[in-house]
Amino acid sequence: MNPPAERETVVGRADSVGPAPTVESAPIPASNGNGTVESASLALTGPSGGLLPRRGPGRALLKRLYYSWAFRTLAFWPLDIVERAIGRTEPLVPPRRLQYVGRGDFEMIGVHWRDRLIRDHRLDGGTDVLDIGCGVGRIAVALIPVLDEGTYEGFDIVPAAIGWCDREITSRHPRFGFTLADVRNRQYNADGVVSADRYEFPYDNERFDLALASSVFTHMRPDGIRNYLAETARVLRPGGRLACEFFIVDDTAAALLEQGRTTFALDHEFSEPSGVSFLGSDPRVPEYNLGIHQRDLEAMTRNAGLELQSIEFGRWSGRDGGPEGRFQDFVTLVKPSS
Numbered sequence: 001m002n003p004p005a006e007r008e009t010v011v012g013r014a015d016s017v018g019p020a021p022t023v024e025s026a027p028i029p030a031s032n033g034n035g036t037v038e039s040a041s042l043a044l045t046g047p048s049g050g051l052l053p054r055r056g057p058g059r060a061l062l063k064r065l066y067y068s069w070a071f072r073t074l075a076f077w078p079l080d081i082v083e084r085a086i087g088r089t090e091p092l093v094p095p096r097r098l099q100y101v102g103r104g105d106f107e108m109i110g111v112h113w114r115d116r117l118i119r120d121h122r123l124d125g126g127t128d129v130l131d132i133g134c135g136v137g138r139i140a141v142a143l144i145p146v147l148d149e150g151t152y153e154g155f156d157i158v159p160a161a162i163g164w165c166d167r168e169i170t171s172r173h174p175r176f177g178f179t180l181a182d183v184r185n186r187q188y189n190a191d192g193v194v195s196a197d198r199y200e201f202p203y204d205n206e207r208f209d210l211a212l213a214s215s216v217f218t219h220m221r222p223d224g225i226r227n228y229l230a231e232t233a234r235v236l237r238p239g240g241r242l243a244c245e246f247f248i249v250d251d252t253a254a255a256l257l258e259q260g261r262t263t264f265a266l267d268h269e270f271s272e273p274s275g276v277s278f279l280g281s282d283p284r285v286p287e288y289n290l291g292i293h294q295r296d297l298e299a300m301t302r303n304a305g306l307e308l309q310s311i312e313f314g315r316w317s318g319r320d321g322g323p324e325g326r327f328q329d330f331v332t333l334v335k336p337s338s
């Protein structure tokens with residue numbers, strides 16, 4: 001068993017913790033992916049899990065390397081070229097260098113999300129879907145055969161991802177739209193102009209039946225999440241739902257963190273301008289893996305006018321991840337009907 005975590009407290013604005021490494025502010029779409037695709041990938045391991053040390057500089061270095069655009073280009077471009085040359089490409093699967101959203105089978109993860117949305121969240125052919133932080137279209141692609149009358153809108157902060165989705169998905173399937181949001185995030189878009197706590201979703205009130213955020217709030221600070229929940233409540237129709245993921249620090253997770261039994265450590269404590277505190281695994285880039293306290297999630301949900309319908313705790317915290325062995329904590333929020 002690993003030794004108990006030593007907790008370091010970083011006081012003040014979370015974004016005042018020193019400059020991000022050069023590779024993260026590179027001009028091409030701000031570096032990294034997440035390392036948490038296991039979120040949706042059932043029992044697959046990933047950079048948050050099996051292959052990485054639980055904490056420390058080795059972990060931070062590997063994360064920065066693996067998810068930097070420079071490294072991804074060097075490492076994956078040759079493979080992309082070979083795969084294209086021998087015809088091992090699919091038009092709706094992005095090249096490997098663009099699959100920054102984490103490890104695991106790109107198509108399977110999308111299919112898993114889709115099936116879950118159909119089974120538990122009333123997704124059918126006529127649903128209007130919002131995909132918050134849609135990345136490079138992993139879930140959009142899986143929804144193409146389902147949405148024959150409904151619509152899909154996704155937005156993200158990584159230009160290369162939205163560019164690929166526009167070119168490859170919208171051009172073939174005009175029901176699917178993608179929007180680039182220049183929102184700041186130290187992991188993905190360090191130079192973004194808008195703060196997540198101010199960003200207004202570019203959609204009309206009550207435009208959607210269903211919203212999802214797959215492995216997004218695990219990379220956003222609480223003040224941004226608070227605004228995103230309020231915006232989601234605005235654009236959802238009454239009775240609409242938000243299916244989303246978090247790393248929730250409840251009493252059990254806190255004890256498991258102390259005992260060193262979680263997949264990754266959350267040793268660093270940060271404080272938002274609003275006064276809300278949260279935990280991160282990296283002192284410079286809390287967004288790599290960001291844990292929020294359950295009481296704060298509950299308060300933000302209430303303040304947004306949403307109801308917390310269910311939480312399924314995932315494997316990240318050392319629990320079993322439920323029947324599907326999910327990695328992140330899966331949360332369902334509902335906008336009341338009246």
Ligand SMILES: C[S@@+](CC[C@H](N)C(=O)[O-])C[C@H]1O[C@@H](n2cnc3c(N)ncnc32)[C@H](O)[C@@H]1O
Pocket residue numbers: 033034035036037100101102132133134135136137138139155156157158161181183184185188196213214215216219220224
């Ligand atoms: C791990 S990836 C997951 C992408 C996608 N949801 C999926 O499951 O394939 C996390 C995504 O969240 C996006 N993201 C982070 N902060 C965001 C924000 N404030 N607004 C929108 N997207 C954000 C990142 O750019 C990245 O594409």
